[in-house]
Amino acid sequence: MIRADAARNRRLLLDAAAAEFAENGMDVSIARIAARAGVGKGTVFRHFDSKEQLVTAIFCDQLDGLAATGTGLLEAEDPGAALLAFMTAGVELTAADRSFCQVTAEMSRSDPAVRAASDRLAGVAESLADRARRAGVVRPDVTGHDIVLLLGAAAQAALPVGDAVPGLWRRYLAMIFDGLRAEAAHPLPVPPPTSRDFAPQP
The missing domain is CATH 1.10.357.10 (Tetracycline Repressor, domain 2)
Known part of the structure; x- marks a missing residue:
């Protein structure tokens, strides 16, 4: 079962990435997405390979x-x-x-x-x-x-x-x-x- 903090971070990442892609297209960097979500790049790759x-x-x-x-x-x-x-x-x-x-x-x-x-x-x-x-x-x-x-x-x-x-x-x-x-x-x-x-x- 996914922990509450991990679920929250995953939701933050999905929302941040969706907003970045919608505003700026598909070429935005993982670093930019992580910054918008308020997490580190490592957190992104813990959720998504x-x-x-x-x-x-x-x-x-x-x-x-x-x-x-x-x-x-x-x-x-x-x-x-x-x-x-x-x-x-x-x-x-x-x-x-x-x-x-x-x-x-x-x-x-x-x-x-x-x-x-x-x-x-x-x-x-x-x-x-x-x-x-x-x-x-x-x-x-x-x-x-x-x-x-x-x-x-x-x-x-x-x-x-x-x-x-x-x-x-x-x-x-x-x-x-x-x-x-x-x-x-x-x-x-x-x-x-x-x-x-x-x-x-x-």
């Missing part, structure tokens, strides 16, 4: 936090509003964290812990999408994996002018959500991805 392991832990923490947000919305009275609230939380996280999309692209296929957290998130997204589908709010062919992938789309659309127009991602999220509505549906040309598609390619 490498910077890559630290990044993995942060990313899994973020994915599980978003999944917890989605789980809390599963009992909401309005399934459409619940799905939109989940997507809003996801895009807000992505837009605020410069490292998020980068880490997703680099790690989601190759790291087992990240893949497991991604699968948990997709499962929650599927539950929210299923409620919205059954309520007739969104098109019948939208899946949880579709929802998770679309979280990055709104943030990426706003990226070129995001600093000049704060919150611009909300405009693109609204467009995306309108495109998910059942009344706007037309047959899609390609089937949705499955968990197998996110596995490492041979």
